[in-house]
Amino acid sequence: MSNNKQIPKEKAEELLDKMTMEIGKFNAKQCALIAVDELIRIAPWGGDIDGEIEDDSKEYYIEVKQEIENYKQ
Numbered sequence: 001m002s003n004n005k006q007i008p009k010e011k012a013e014e015l016l017d018k019m020t021m022e023i024g025k026f027n028a029k030q031c032a033l034i035a036v037d038e039l040i041r042i043a044p045w046g047g048d049i050d051g052e053i054e055d056d057s058k059e060y061y062i063e064v065k066q067e068i069e070n071y072k073q
Helices: 008-023 025-042 057-070
Strands: none
Touching: 008 025, 008 057, 025 057
16 A cells, blocks of 8 residues: 555545535445445446556455444544
């Protein structure tokens, strides 16, 4: 992973913070999980959203999902 990329825990917190401001903590967690599940399911693995080629990008989002699941409300 490139050095400027957030660690999975930071990315999970960013997603939850953005969604919490709009819809509350419980719903934010559920929506973040849905979003990450969809990303894992449909993204063209071998590159990430920013266009960088990374072999571990799918694993990155799987770790993000785990961090969201473990997030204490």
